[in-house]
Amino acid sequence: MQAQNSIFSKPRIGIIATNHTGYVAAILTCWQEGKIAVPLRSQTDDYRIQAAQVTEIITPQTGEQWMQPSFTPIISDDIALINFTSGTEGQPKGVLLTHRNLADVVQRLNHLMHVDHSISEYIGVPVYHSFGLGRCRAVASAGGRFFIPHHFNPAEIAHLLQADEINAISAVPSLWRILLAHQEMIGDLGKKVKWIEIGSQYMSLQEKQAMQQLFPHAKIIQHYGLTEASRSTLLEIHKEQGELLDSVGTAMGDVEITLTPEHRIAIRGPHVAANYLIDGQEKALKDSEGWLITSDMGDIKSGYLYYKGRADDVINCGGIKVSPELLETQVYAALSCQEGLAVCRTSDALYGDGFLIALTPACTANETEVYNVVLEKLQQMNINATSAIHIIHLDQLPKTDSGKVQRRAITAQYTPEAQTQTSPSLQGKTAIQTIFCNVLKLKQLKPEDSFVSLGGDSLSYVQLSMLVERELGYLPPNWERVSLAELDKLVPEKSPVCRIESSVLLRALAIVSVVFNHAGFSFGFSLSGGAMLLFLVAGLNFSRFQWPQLLQGKLLSPIISLLQNLVVPYLIVALIYQTHKGYYDPAVLLLYGNLLGTDTQYVIFPAWFIQLLVQCIVIFTVILAIPQVRNWAKYSPWHFGLILLAIAIVLRLTVPDVWDTNYLYNRVPHMFMWLLILGWVLFFSHTTQQKIVLSLIFIIIFAVELNLQLSQLIWIVGGGLILLWLPYVPMWRAVKNIMQHLSASAYYIYLTHMIFIHILYKDLGISSPLLNLIVSVMGGMFIWLSVQFMLQRLFGYWQGEKNL
DSSP, X not given: OGGGSGGGGSOEEEEEOOSSHHHHXXXXXXXXXXOEEEEESSTTOHHHHHHXXXXXXXXXXXXXXXXXXXXXXXXXXXXXXXXXXOOSSSSOOEEEEEHHHHHHHHHHXXXXXXXXXTOEEEEOSOXXXXXXXXXXXXXXXXXXXXXXXXXXXXXXXXXXXXXXXXXXXXXXXXXXXXXXXXXXXXXXXGGGOOEEEEOSSOOOHHHHHHHHHHSTTOEEEEEEEETTEEEEEEEETTTOOGGGGGSOOBOOTTOEEEEXXXXXXXXXXXXXXXXXXXXXXXXXXXXXXXXXXEEEEEEEETXXXXXXXXXXXXXXXXXXXXXXXXXXXXXXXXXXXXXXXXXXXXXXXXXXXXXXEEEOTTOOSOHHHHHHHHXXXXXXXXOOOGGGEEEEEOSSOOBOTXXXXXXXXXXXXXXXXXXXXXXXXXXXXXXXXXXXXXXXXXXXXXXXXXXXXTTOOHHHHHHHHHHHHHHHSSOXXXXXXXXXXXXXXXXXXXXXXXXXXXXXXXXXXXXXXXXXXXXXXXXXXXXXXXXXXXXXHHHHHHHHHXXXXXXXXXXXXXXXXXXXXXXXXXXXXXXXXXXXXXXXXXXXHTTOGXXXXXXXXXXXXXXXXXXXXXXXXXXXXXXXXXXXXXXXXXXXXXXXXXXXXHHHHHHHHHHHHHSOOGGGTTOSHHHHHHHHHHHXXXXXXXXXXXXXXXXXXXXXXXXXXXXXXXHHHXXXXXXXXXXXXXXXXXXXXXXXXXXXXXXXXXXXXXXXXXXXXXXXXXXXXXXXXXXXXXXHHHHHHXXXXXXXXXHHHXXXXXXGGTTX
């Protein structure tokens, strides 16, 4: 009976699956000779060998990493490939794929992507899987070449792009997340990429938008498919916007998709495999109408397929079904991290299924943050099951060779005893950990903690960056999001020349200019405008440090930061000053004196800046507290900021026609809000295209003037362009230390410099602009250092009981 079966009428060549060009060459040679290729795991892969009745076994010779084979797809119904599934449920099933099945995939892919012979691709997934081998066939049939790496490596991709060796990349979403987490390695090199294909795991809208920004010139295609029906739907990420990016695309060519009554995805078309091979016998994989009924759940809207995860992975908690992949992606987005956690199903006595969250050191969020975000996302799905959330810690997530998380393997590792309520505290603190504890007033830390996850703000950022750099000899890129465990692994380096963040340098220069303008110099020119640049930097830092908290729904975080860092020090100085004057002015204490002009007499000049900054940040926070607005901002912070900036500039230009605030020196929110928003847009300008657009906006601002003085425009436009295009500036370490201290103490210098000038001039009768400048700057720095010392002593005393 078997002898009459078509697959046994041709030689079946077992090829040991290895991720190099030798394997691809063996497959192509097999097809050219009219034989059937059977990928094997090893020479002793008895089940596959016996099931396919392999006639010969080949161990491919390791080839070069580059390959440019000659390949023309064969159009026939002969079996070309017997690809066995992973066998997670019982024995593996052989999938019988014909030459026509394989050719249809290549034809649809290359037609949609407009691939030509110039393609030179980095294939970031194993070539012995359906996705990887499909990329080899697509590139080879177009006359191009491909590179097979030993392991997916963002640094290697950057190097090959820099050398113009590659212009195309393929990988599954889990690998793309690794690259997106280190996209600074790619930067502007992303514009060299012309073609990208993404595998069929779930990928969020935000992640796809990040791909659009990082690779602005690429045709980016995501597919949904499986071994039995590769590339069943295709999504043109580079063309789509909004909700459609949440889908996995539409069926193209002769492919059809539909849903069963149970919402399982069904597929029909020339790419669907011929049959299964189970225990040496062919079994039908399509129903009587030619449909392949998958184990994947989905929805179809306007022809677009929305993938909802595998039916056998879906978590049924109290009757509500949740896709672990969907929940996992929402948690990643809320935590602003890219890797290190997985959502799995586990049994729960009360709800039937519970949510098992596996955390690894690669996740930058701590356990409490993860738990709160998972709980919030479940509540949004009308699931209130706090006891059904279980968290375990793993060294790493088990994954397949193609990068897919093996959720059932994680579930198998879980026992109630494995769950931890709190991560163990760090016993012997390292130098970096000690620095974090001292600056952030903490007693305990976790290895996965980072500056951002610990709630750091712009003021403590400068101070902590100085100490981290002093310890390491340099400041690692994006160190504020790097976990303590990773920072501790860095090797210290010492050099007299280093780099300083332009935001830190400009804040230092701006505060010195503010004091200079008030010190009484008469050189015939003014440096006015430094305060406006400080406003711009405040908007940038708000985006940098508060947006991650707002994403997690922590709407009070910006307000708490305001109280801690701005309002409390301001009120202390104001109360001391007003006690000295014997009169308490509510306009000062309640921060609305800037709205009364000269009517308020007991203001610490120039308190308008502090009052106005607090008002604008509160307004911005209230705007982002609106769920619809915040969700819009989540999809594209840059576009959101751009539209808000346009509105704010229009308000600055038009409101004075209704309310002339010249008598208030225009120090009111609608006249300054645009600067805070401009800082937001600046922070989220990542791609070259976005930077060029923002540069044009700066030029337009300079041309239109917005009723600003020339010196103010120079500070705003010049400082903004430096922040945009020159994030770091080389500097001698000794000079950098001075600039960092000036920047860190900028707020206290601003708050107290007029008091020092008043003492020198009124109380001591000294009229020296230079002395005013020196004493005011040094005095503000001294007060800042004193406050830090007192806070450290105070927190060291009473926070011991809080066990933070």
